[in-house]
Amino acid sequence: MREPNLYIILSTALIGSGFFFLYMQHVRVIFETRTSIQTLNQLEREALLRREDALYYTFYKKLVDGPDFWHGYEQLKNVTDIEYPNSVNVLQRFYVLPELVAAYFFHLVRSGYNPILQPMQFYFEFVWLMGGVTLLVLYLYGTLLSENVFGGIYGVISYLMFHSFVSKIYERPVARENFAFPFIFLQMFYLCICIGRVIHRQKHSSRLFMIFVLSMFTACALLSWQFSTIIFATQIMIVMTSWNMNTMPTHVANAFALDYSLSHLLGNGIAFVLSHGNSQLLFTWQLSVSTSLFLITVVRQVRSRRHANDPLQSDYFSFKFILLALVFAGSMQEKLVDVLRRTGMLNVQDNNYVHYCDLWAHWALQVNVNFVTNLSACNPLYGRVAWSELWQLVKTLIVKPYCMYGVVMLAMFFRKWRKSNVPTTASQEQRERARNYVLEDFLEEHHVSMTDMSNKQTEQQLQQCFKMLESCDHDYERYKRRKAKLQQQQPPARDDFMQNIKRLKAQIHRNSDKQRKERQQHHGSQQAAATNETKEQAEQELDQEAGPATATAEAQEAAAVHADVDDDETQQPSNAEEAMPAPGNGNGNGNGNGNGSQATPKAKCSSRRSSSSSSGGGVVPTANTQIFNMHYMYSFLQMLVFTVLGLAVRKLFFLSFTQGCVIAPTICSKVWYHRQRNIFWSVSLAVFLLSMFDPGMVNIREEYFPAKYEHNADDLESMLEWIKLNTEHDAVFAGPVEIIGTVHLTTRRPIVNHAHLEMRQMAERTEHAYSVYSRQQSSDIYKQCAELKIQYLIISLDECTNEVRDDCDLLSIWDDKQPANRKYPQFCHELLHKQVPSFLKVYTNDNYGIIKMFSQSVQIILKHAKMPEMAM
DSSP, X not given: OOOOOHHHHHHHHHHHHXXXXXXXXXXXXXXXXXXXXXXXXXXXXXXXXXXXHHHHHHHHHXXXXXXXXXXXXXXXXXXXXXXXXXXXXXXXXXXXXXXXXXXXXXXXXXXXXXXXXXXXXXXXXXXXXXXXXXXXXXXXXXXHHHTSHHHHHHHHHHHHHTXXXXXXXXXXXXOTHHHHHHHHHHHHHHHHHHHHHHHHHTSOOOHHHHHHHHHHHHHHHHTTOTTHHHHHHHHHHHHHHTGGGSOOXXXXXXXXXXXXXXXXXXXXXXXXXXXXXXXXXXXXXXXXXXXXXXXXXXXXXXXXXXXXXXXXXXXXXXXXXXXXXXXXXXXXXXXHHHHHHHTTSOOOOOOTHHHHHHHHXXXXXXOOOOHHHHHXXXXXXXXXXXXXXXXXXXXXXXXXXXXXXXXXXXXXXXXXXXXXXXOXXXXXXXXXXXXXXXXXXXXXXXXXXXGGGGSHXXXXXXXHHHHHHHHTTTOHHHHHHHXXXXXXXXXXXXXXXXXXXXXXXXXXXXXXXXXXHHHHHHHOHHHHHHHHHHHHHHHHHHHHHHHHHHHHHHHHHHHHHHHHHTSSXXXXXXXXXXXXXXXXXXXXXXXXXXXHHHHHHHHHHHHHHHHHHHHSOOOOOHHHHHHHHHHHHHHHHHHHHHHHHHHHOGGGHHHHHHHHHHHGGGGGSTTTSSSOHHHHHHHHHHHHHHHIIIIIHHHHHHHHSOSSOOOOOSOHHHHHHHHHHHSOTTOOEEOOTTTHHHHHHHHOOOBSOOSOTTSHHHHHHHHHHGGGGSSOXXXXXXXXXXXXXXXXXXXXXXXXXXXXXXXXXXXHHHHHHOGGGTTSOOHHHHHXXXXXXXXXXXXXXXXXXXXXXXXXXXXXXXXXXXXXXXXX
């Protein structure tokens, strides 16, 4: 892994910056094309935001409407109009870091540069900015894994081609994942950089900087999205299981794992402090898994010091006690929360992640857990992924590249097979050259000179080598590989020889020391010096004796390694001729003395090895192989985890597509075709062009000119106008979670429920508000609404048909929960067509109706009064 020069850094930064600004313009134009937001008034613009998006934009408005940022910041600590009449610390309960940052910079820009700046326009520009950061990181990430700029460009183009799958930024700009995923992506990218640097250098440096950067990215993601903890928990599990699959030294792996776990713990602590003690951060799976990783690493370091000579003990320990550490960390986490709650230091809310566990149980076991779980399961954002979308991912990111790669590899295989079966006839010059090389190797290996060739035993051994050369068709490369295999069959002889050399050398040392002491006692310091000289001479003679044998053993090992790397490859005689240099005056050297005859073949063999390695088949360097393995292993496993999460929760499927855009370029990267650039470019361009036209251009055209896209024509704006004109400013509303946040945003009326159904208290409030769609008696429904102090109840007319169409109808969900009431009519259907005590219909249009709640005494007094009602 070479350090990039200044030119590469500048060019990469320039290309990435271009993609950054182009993507911002891309999503800005798509959003304007779909919504025509520039032509809408303030109420219509705010009515575009639904569910929790409207709630978070409400917090942003509180921050920007104040005289300064800190005035709105203090207001968010005590909000009473989103869970009326309870007081809520928004900074503690919700993930409002993006709104805080956007509002802070809004006040800076408005006070210093643009006094007439529009809050919504600035907020959306901040959203497009975060989208540009995602694309920039994707480009850098793809470049890092594929080790070429084209890989990053290919990843960006794939991201744009699948933009409708990888991002809904133009459909839901205020969604939490639009702000959190850039930080998650940055953390993953920097983690890959750290892994590559540690493996390349075989040491772990800049530890404090790594901990700081990873912890800041982690904290920002945790403060922006509740699903960030699940993603980080899966990442930690991948790192834990990859300990014994790397080639790092034990102390380096322990140091890296320790700093990595500390970064997660520190990030979680920073998020806990900045969120004013959000108790949900104490229930996260990320915290328990990172704690277990920290404990395992600490104990592993202690055991590695005790078992320094037995590395298997520490590796076995890490796998043996991973489950035990997870259980221990989880129990310790629950105990800590319980102690803090008992001491009054922490006001612990209910664990919101229980709601997601109930959802997965509902999908996996097909059981009805509770009303809110069934209601959330029917949310399109939590629905199942369509097979067509999954096939698009598999076809473009997996099938096309691998099919193209398989075709090329199959063609290369048949080409080698055809060449290996073609009989080759070596020329007379090539035969003589190969025989000279074999002769030189024989002289070097057996430590003989040309004058010793008259020995019959030596001549027979040489003839056997010539016969082996003839069996290889006078191909010197094949001869070396076959001879290396034969030499590998007798490793014990070489080991015994080296052990004997070591024992002989140790005995010489002991004898020399003994002689030196005796002579020092009788002859003084001069005789001691003579003894040392004798010792040095003996060592030199031993080295001269063991040197040729050691060199021969090393040559055998090198030949064996070369045979293992390229055992099946057979070169043409022309290639072998180019790879082998001319033997020179080989015969002349044979007439010289013994030393000269041994030195010359040795130099020539070294020359042949270097020439052969430079012109032979490509071998990926060891450092690049390790970096490729670690980077690719983590990134690929992370994509598999993202795919599993996306199949379980549709809202998270964009993670798999985005990570797939990073992995796709590496399939045809130069790491796989390290010495075959022509194949790399042909395969990469072929896959790139095929994906560009189908489905790339189709998806891009659908984004700009949607065939099935329709504006939210549910007549919500007219109802909001009626509420603003005909209700009190402190009137309390409840209604469907899809629009109740929008009602609060546009009219500033207090509400009792909102879309965060994972909060247990909010789930109970929503169930009481949705009782109007059940078959319960009017007195029971009125009692539930009166407990929440509801004055106006908004109902969806599509759910009040007294008919069950599918399992996601509210009436069907209520029938599953209360089967004993199936004999009664639906309450809201009766309410729309009959007069019901304590309930008065005051507004209806084609989609929504508003019911005013009265007590029984007020209903008797006002039974002859006429309430303002409007029928659309």
